[in-house]
Amino acid sequence: MSEREQQTADTGFFDRWSRRKAGRRQGEVLPDEPEQPQAEAAVDTEEVEEAPVRIDERTGKPYDELTDDDMPPLESLTPDSDVSMFMARNISPELRRKALRTLFRSPKFNKISLCAEYAEDYTTWTPMGDVVPHDWKRAIAREAERARQKLADAMGDDMQAADDGVELADADRTAGGTATGADGHEPTTRTDD
Numbered sequence: 001m002s003e004r005e006q007q008t009a010d011t012g013f014f015d016r017w018s019r020r021k022a023g024r025r026q027g028e029v030l031p032d033e034p035e036q037p038q039a040e041a042a043v044d045t046e047e048v049e050e051a052p053v054r055i056d057e058r059t060g061k062p063y064d065e066l067t068d069d070d071m072p073p074l075e076s077l078t079p080d081s082d083v084s085m086f087m088a089r090n091i092s093p094e095l096r097r098k099a100l101r102t103l104f105r106s107p108k109f110n111k112i113s114l115c116a117e118y119a120e121d122y123t124t125w126t127p128m129g130d131v132v133p134h135d136w137k138r139a140i141a142r143e144a145e146r147a148r149q150k151l152a153d154a155m156g157d158d159m160q161a162a163d164d165g166v167e168l169a170d171a172d173r174t175a176g177g178t179a180t181g182a183d184g185h186e187p188t189t190r191t192d193d
Contacts, residue, residue: 056085063088068095079108 011019054063059070066088077083077099085091086099104110112119132140 054084064090066090068092071095071099074098074102077102079103079106 056063056066058072061070063085066085067090071086071091083099083103086096
């Protein structure tokens with residue numbers, strides 16, 4: 001093996017890539033490196049143990065030769081039944097799906113965790129009755145305060161309009177006229193002391 005081949009074999013992909021990139025920047029053109037031969041595992045056929053062929057106890061056939069007709073009725077399946085025969089190569093997907101559905105509908109596997117978010121039925125709910133949580137009380141009080149503030153602001157605008165009416169009446173009196181309020185009486189002047 002040449003020195004270059006030994007160096008290539010000892011370094012990793014990124015080292016070779018970096019070296020080639022630096023060489024291109026300097027104007028040096030490196031020949032394409034040959035693909036690294038993949039280490040092929042020599043397989044000795046005598047050493048390989050073949051997997052044991054599984055035989056169905058009821059029919060005496062290997063699992064790979066079973067068909068839909070060889071399967072037991074789905075009603076006979078219990079949670080402890082061996083359903084691996086339904087996974088054989090020649091079994092139709094529909095029958096396989098039905099067998100798995102039957103298996104997983106059994107109470108042994110169909111358990112719902114009460115801690116899971118899907119455990120409750122959110123389409124129906126139980127009213128809380130007279131119990132009002134603290135957060136709701138705060139929210140109700142906050143909304144009531146906002147309503148009171150809006151009412152006070154609206155009343156303040158009305159009071160401001162009434163004050164403006166009093167000032168107009170005072171100006172009318174000084175001009176020699178008489179001003180009357182909405183109720184037909186003369187408005188009284190208000191002093192803010």
